[in-house]
Amino acid sequence: MKILVCISHVPDTTSKINFTAENAEFDSNGVQFVINPYDEFSLARAMWFKEKQGASVTVITVGDASTEPSLRKSLAIGADDAIRIDAQATDGITVAKQLAEVIKSNAYDLILTGRESIDYNGATVPGALATLLDYNFINACVGLEIEGTSVTASKEIDGGTETLGTELPAVIAGQKGLVEEKDLRIPNMRGIMMARKKPLQVLPGIEATSSTKDVSFEKPAEKSACKIVTSVDELIDVLHNEAKVI
Amino acid sequence: MSVLVFAESSEGKFKKIAFEAVSYGKKIAQQLSTQLIALTINAENASELSTYGANKIIKVNNETLSTFNAKVVSSIIAQAATQENAEVVIIDSSSNGLYVAPAVATILDAGYVSNVIEAPSNTSPFTVKRKTFSNKAFSHTEISSAVKVIGLAKNSFGVVASDEAATEEDFSPEIANSGVNSTAINKNAGKVSIADADIVVSGGRGLKGPENWNLIEDLAEVLGGATACSKPVSDLGWRPHNEHVGQTGKPVASNLYIAIGISGAIQHLAGVNASKVKVVINIDPEAPFFKAAEYGIVGDAFEVVPQLIEKLKEFNSKN
Numbered sequence: 001m002k003i004l005v006c007i008s009h010v011p012d013t014t015s016k017i018n019f020t021a022e023n024a025e026f027d028s029n030g031v032q033f034v035i036n037p038y039d040e041f042s043l044a045r046a047m048w049f050k051e052k053q054g055a056s057v058t059v060i061t062v063g064d065a066s067t068e069p070s071l072r073k074s075l076a077i078g079a080d081d082a083i084r085i086d087a088q089a090t091d092g093i094t095v096a097k098q099l100a101e102v103i104k105s106n107a108y109d110l111i112l113t114g115r116e117s118i119d120y121n122g123a124t125v126p127g128a129l130a131t132l133l134d135y136n137f138i139n140a141c142v143g144l145e146i147e148g149t150s151v152t153a154s155k156e157i158d159g160g161t162e163t164l165g166t167e168l169p170a171v172i173a174g175q176k177g178l179v180e181e182k183d184l185r186i187p188n189m190r191g192i193m194m195a196r197k198k199p200l201q202v203l204p205g206i207e208a209t210s211s212t213k214d215v216s217f218e219k220p221a222e223k224s225a226c227k228i229v230t231s232v233d234e235l236i237d238v239l240h241n242e243a244k245v246i
Numbered sequence: 247m248s249v250l251v252f253a254e255s256s257e258g259k260f261k262k263i264a265f266e267a268v269s270y271g272k273k274i275a276q277q278l279s280t281q282l283i284a285l286t287i288n289a290e291n292a293s294e295l296s297t298y299g300a301n302k303i304i305k306v307n308n309e310t311l312s313t314f315n316a317k318v319v320s321s322i323i324a325q326a327a328t329q330e331n332a333e334v335v336i337i338d339s340s341s342n343g344l345y346v347a348p349a350v351a352t353i354l355d356a357g358y359v360s361n362v363i364e365a366p367s368n369t370s371p372f373t374v375k376r377k378t379f380s381n382k383a384f385s386h387t388e389i390s391s392a393v394k395v396i397g398l399a400k401n402s403f404g405v406v407a408s409d410e411a412a413t414e415e416d417f418s419p420e421i422a423n424s425g426v427n428s429t430a431i432n433k434n435a436g437k438v439s440i441a442d443a444d445i446v447v448s449g450g451r452g453l454k455g456p457e458n459w460n461l462i463e464d465l466a467e468v469l470g471g472a473t474a475c476s477k478p479v480s481d482l483g484w485r486p487h488n489e490h491v492g493q494t495g496k497p498v499a500s501n502l503y504i505a506i507g508i509s510g511a512i513q514h515l516a517g518v519n520a521s522k523v524k525v526v527i528n529i530d531p532e533a534p535f536f537k538a539a540e541y542g543i544v545g546d547a548f549e550v551v552p553q554l555i556e557k558l559k560e561f562n563s564k565n
């Protein structure tokens with residue numbers, strides 16, 4: 001089985017978000033970037049298929065050279081090779097078009113992604129990619145088994161889970177639950193050394209114009225101070241009469 | 247030209263966000279001086295949508311669609327958009343909506359923006375405001391394609407009544423090959439889900455252990471709310487994964503979010519900030535959650551919460 005894991009390179013979860021150029025651009029100054037947390041679950045599951053079922057694992061990202069540390073980290077975790085499509089990740093559908101172009105000429109059996117990127121939170125790439133490729137698609141995946149070409153997956157739904165069956169090739173968008181938190185991989189020294197020798201191929205992107213553009217950003221308004229109440233009676237009173245939420 | 251809204255239902259009943267999506271669609275139809283068309287799939291009371299301004303309701307009724315299949319539903323929405331010559335297609339950004347919308351946009355070769363929270367500030371260029379950076383910021387995003395797909399965030403625009411006399415039509419789209427088959431659904435029967443809840447009661451590591459979760463459950467029950475937890479609580483196995491809320495867990499956009507024994511780490515707040523009113527109950531007055539909350543009680547959860555449950559029972563019996 002050939003697996004492709006799509007990696008999004010995003011600001012670390014603790015990052016303070018700021019903008020420059022009169023709020024027209026994200027300010028990456030001083031921001032630490034990491035593998036998108038949802039993608040880590042998918043990558044860890046891919047490693048399980050590699051170790052238990054002999055799958056090969058390629059990681060791919062769409063972005064400029066600054067995204068390469070996340071690919072190197074994925075190689076250190078155990079991916080076999082990496083691809084960077086040298087194009088700006090402008091919007092989800094455009095990223096999907098870039099990925100689809102590479103996938104069409106490489107025939108992967110399983111495409112793993114995260115449920116959403118924690119930067120622009122589009123939750124767009126996996127669904128768009130599956131549609132472009134006409135592959136089966138499962139979102140919000142919290143459990144995945146594969147036998148031959150048949151896929152059994154559990155998907156998170158409101159208030160529970162759903163068990164789904166489908167066939168490869170498929171696009172599966174993962175999240176926490178796909179593997180346990182404790183089974184996420186941290187690169188060790190040997191992995192880091194080996195990663196240096198593994199292939200990281202840079203491919204040119206295709207011409208693709210996006211239909212959406214972020215023209216400006218805004219931060220939430222400063223919140224007024226928290227009202228400290230000293231009794232539960234007072235709390236019930238303010239929630240009922242002032243906030244009107246109960 | 248028209249604006250098309252997919253009005254989502256489950257087991258025949260509209261979800262609350264369906265009414266919000268139709269209200270939102272009405273606003274855009276007015277901005278564009280055009281008709282609002284609502285699409286329903288196996289909904290029992292389709293005519294309810296006229297209360298929120300739909301001019302025409304197109305109804306799909308088909309037994310094979312009793313379980314939600316993303317590929318089939320996205321194909322139906324795309325066919326409706328083509329038939330109705332829709333310029334704007336609105337799909338809620340709930341879990342099912344997020345599942346189908348990128349496919350709809352791809353089929354229609356449309357631009358797509360999810361988690362939108364306001365009516366367009368401008369229709370030319372078409373500009374919407376959406377949540378980004380896990381609620382730490384908003385983007386103003388222009389959509390330049392002829393057809394635009396908008397994902398509407400829950401509890402953002404609100405439900406607005408606008409009575410219209412709607413016409414109703416049956417719609418018989420081609421049913422796509424599903425590709426993915428549902429074999430079982432496991433739901434916690436009788437419990438309110440975090441996605442649907444107006445009130446969410448959430449517990450953190452301050453509750454000390456799973457044996458104390460009756461406090462959270464009893465409080466949620468008197469309030470008719472859902473229960474949730476911080477990430478370490480689900481990592482420790484005190485609560486199931488699907489209750490973990492925050493930046494890397496479930497997003498919460500309820501009217502009321504009560505955080506008990508939760509410190510208020512940036513990753514937790516990022517996922518719950520979209521809630522309208524946040525209440526914190528924490529023994530430590532320095533806990534960061536106090537900076538993010540509207541109301542707070544400094545106190546021991548094991549004293550405050552039982553009192554709160556008792557007083558709310560009294561409150562409920564009077565109101």
Ligand SMILES: Cc1cc2nc3c(=O)[nH]c(=O)nc-3n(C[C@H](O)[C@H](O)[C@H](O)COP(=O)(O)OP(=O)(O)OC[C@H]3O[C@@H](n4cnc5c(N)ncnc54)[C@H](O)[C@@H]3O)c2cc1C
Nearest residue numbers: 450451452476477492493494507508509513514529530547
């Ligand atoms: C990549 C990444 C992603 C993350 N994503 C998330 C996420 O999505 N969601 C999330 O929640 N976290 C997330 N976290 C973890 C986050 O950083 C915090 O560690 C976590 O939110 C803390 O949980 P807590 O508030 O329950 O526990 P603690 O930080 O231990 O806080 C417990 C609180 O309980 C209070 N307390 C103690 N006893 C009592 C009492 N008797 N009565 C009342 N209060 C009491 C304490 O004063 C304290 O404030 C993430 C972290 C990382 C690194």
Ligand SMILES: Nc1ncnc2c1ncn2[C@@H]1O[C@H](COP(=O)(O)O)[C@@H](O)[C@H]1O
Nearest residue numbers: 006061062113114116117122123124125
């Ligand atoms: N620039 C990118 N390169 C490769 N994969 C991406 C990129 N952006 C998003 N993805 C994948 O798509 C998933 C959903 O991202 P998004 O649609 O941006 O919310 C992520 O978890 C990644 O797996």
